[in-house]
Amino acid sequence: MPKKVSVSEDTFVALARVALLEVTGVDTFEDKPVVTHEGESVNVAYPSTQPGYPGWMWTVSVSNVSGGDPSVLEVGLLPGEGSLVSPDWVPWADRLEEYLLHEKELKDQAEADDDEEDEDDALDLDDDVDGVDIDQLDLDLDPSPLEVPDEPDDLFDHVELDEPDPLDP
Numbered sequence: 221m222p223k224k225v226s227v228s229e230d231t232f233v234a235l236a237r238v239a240l241l242e243v244t245g246v247d248t249f250e251d252k253p254v255v256t257h258e259g260e261s262v263n264v265a266y267p268s269t270q271p272g273y274p275g276w277m278w279t280v281s282v283s284n285v286s287g288g289d290p291s292v293l294e295v296g297l298l299p300g301e302g303s304l305v306s307p308d309w310v311p312w313a314d315r316l317e318e319y320l321l322h323e324k325e326l327k328d329q330a331e332a333d334d335d336e337e338d339e340d341d342a343l344d345l346d347d348d349v350d351g352v353d354i355d356q357l358d359l360d361l362d363p364s365p366l367e368v369p370d371e372p373d374d375l376f377d378h379v380e381l382d383e384p385d386p387l388d389p
Contacts, residue, residue: 229255229262236264236280239292255308261293268297273370339357340370 233253240249249266254277256263262284268276277300281293299305 227284232262232282232284232290233264235282235290235292238265239280239295240278243295244278257284262290265298270384273297273303275300 226259232255236253248270249268252267254265256265260283262282263279264282265279268278270276275297278295279294279298283291283293294303333369
């Protein structure tokens with residue numbers, strides 16, 4: 221049976237700090253580690269001081285196997301309770317299905333609105349849209365013929381441009 225060598229907590233903290241400094245700068249964490257022992261590993265957590273990561277912890281897992289020297293297993297930045305995290309990932313097929321259902325609902329609603337407008341139009345035949353009721357017009361009147369310009373440009377001859385028109389010689 222191998223003899224268990226007792227390793228001090230300070231050794232784990234020192235090893236974790238060295239590993240953490242290989243990944244990030246000293247200004248991204250508080251040097252107040254929290255050490256937890258979990259079976260054959262020790263987790264050393266440092267609170268993050270990065271502006272976008274309140275409540276997050278830099279964690280370093282160190283092996284604590286009997287008969288062996290401690291070694292770094294993993295370094296990472298993990299969210300704590302109340303940390304801002306992204307929403308759960310939703311597979312593309314599920315998002316597409318939701319999108320298609322939403323599009324179908326919008327199409328059905330538009331068709332229902334069109335049907336209601338058609339019913340409204342059928343009922344409101346006597347309403348005038350332009351403010352003139354055709355029943356009140358005197359049919360004996362001969363409206364003056366419309367003035368049609370001789371050239372298409374005549375319509376805009378009254379417009380004065382600030383700069384001369386480069387296309388008009």
